[in-house]
Amino acid sequence: MSRTPLHPTREQIELPMVLDCLSDPIRLAIVYQLAQQERVSSELCCGDFNGLAGKSNLAYHFAKLRECGVMQTRVAGTNRFMRLRREDLDARFPGLLDAVIKSAARDAERLQLLPEGEVVAAD
Amino acid sequence: MSRTPLHPTREQIELPMVLDCLSDPIRLAIVYQLAQQERVSSELCCGDFNGLAGKSNLAYHFAKLRECGVMQTRVAGTNRFMRLRREDLDARFPGLLDAVIKSAARDAERLQLLPEGEVVAAD
DNA sequence: CCAATAGTTCAATAAACGTTGAACATAGGG
DNA sequence: CCCTATGTTCAACGTTTATTGAACTATTGG
16 A cells, blocks of 8 residues: 555546546636645645545546546655646647636636635636 | 437536547547548538448448437438537637647548548648 | 555446437428 | 438447545654
């Protein structure tokens, strides 16, 4: 349980897999929160998403996001820190991630993107 | 079988549904071919996609693309003509469709986007 | 060393999905 | 009016998916 898990190389990232990842509401919320976090260039760990679903369900979605190349996991002690693979995604699919995040942000309430009554500063 | 089928309004189009639509290789290929056709501002009918899958399978995917608001179907005689709902999609999710189409175009071979050995002129 | 914390893995379940072929509906041409 | 071409609908199927709780692993702090 200790080694950092496997991630696909940039070239192995496939468009349909990424779109499928982003099409799930829970995974979209995870990605959205990771994107918010990019602004302060820091990472989030599993526990930060506990509002979205149960632990084992989250682990399932994390694995999918990892396997599809959407995010990266770094192991540190008992924590896993994750971040978007922004560079790789932008290189493979220019403009895609931004379009998805922006579209999601517009529909944030409808999509229940934030766990509790969290508020995000406007751009 | 004669009336033009139901389509969601622009506002009813949901991001996760659209992403899910585009995440299926056959549907992505359909959308890709429709996007190519936009250049000559004309439509395609069901038969034009026969290279991608069997008829009933295609009908299934067409229905999904319609229900999710990705494309529109117009009935004319024994034919159904379809086109992308470009304006609606661009209004709801700016830049998304273009990013997907462009990314798909880059990986056209890998994704087997064109039925037979078809060739598309470069941009 | 023990207990608590942080996550993963596994097995089980129900629902959704993609694919198939057969039957059906409709319109148009001889 | 029939025959054909074009698509849709339906039932069946096997597969994949998301979700759950329980068991497990690993690390840290006392």
